[in-house]
Amino acid sequence: MSLKRFGVSLEDDLLESLDQYVEENGFSNRSQAIRFLIEKNLAEKKWQCNHIVAGTIIIMYDQIKKEIASKITAAQQNYQDVILSSSQYYVNQNFCLHIVTVLGTAHRLTELSDRLTTIKGIKHGKLVMSRAD
Structure with missing residues (x-):
């Protein structure tokens, strides 16, 4: 299931860093990079839980x-x-x-x-x- 929600805002310097991250890592867009970072963060939290x-x-x-x-x-x-x-x-x-x-x-x-x-x-x-x- 996929939900689209709007209203996320970022400071200019953070948005610039995100764009640089997208380019350096070959993501097709910002959303793909953000999904990757969220999934990575969730996985790292699971690691901390000692799975x-x-x-x-x-x-x-x-x-x-x-x-x-x-x-x-x-x-x-x-x-x-x-x-x-x-x-x-x-x-x-x-x-x-x-x-x-x-x-x-x-x-x-x-x-x-x-x-x-x-x-x-x-x-x-x-x-x-x-x-x-």
């Missing part, structure tokens, strides 16, 4: 620093209950892309992601989750 979620943790690091790989392995040891798989891909001579596929409570996955992405030397890290229950 069961599935996702991936993606980290990129300099493979020359061997201690990073051992720190990743050590961090993952305490989260075997939520890790489905863990893979490494060597992007080039320097960088390694490490992908961890996970399933568990949102809180537990966020905790693991924080442990991994805050390891000194990690160039980029991100957790992506979707509700699984």
Whole structure:
């Protein structure tokens, strides 16, 4: 069911930011972007409620620093209950892309992601989750 309601107003600077967001993310219009943001917000609230979620943790690091790989392995040891798989891909001579596929409570996955992405030397890290229950 779809309802159309009018009367939403935004300050000029917020509207400008919305238009920039629409353009940067390839939405066809403002409404599509607003729907996406609302759905994203609802999903994130569900994550905070600790529902069961599935996702991936993606980290990129300099493979020359061997201690990073051992720190990743050590961090993952305490989260075997939520890790489905863990893979490494060597992007080039320097960088390694490490992908961890996970399933568990949102809180537990966020905790693991924080442990991994805050390891000194990690160039980029991100957790992506979707509700699984």
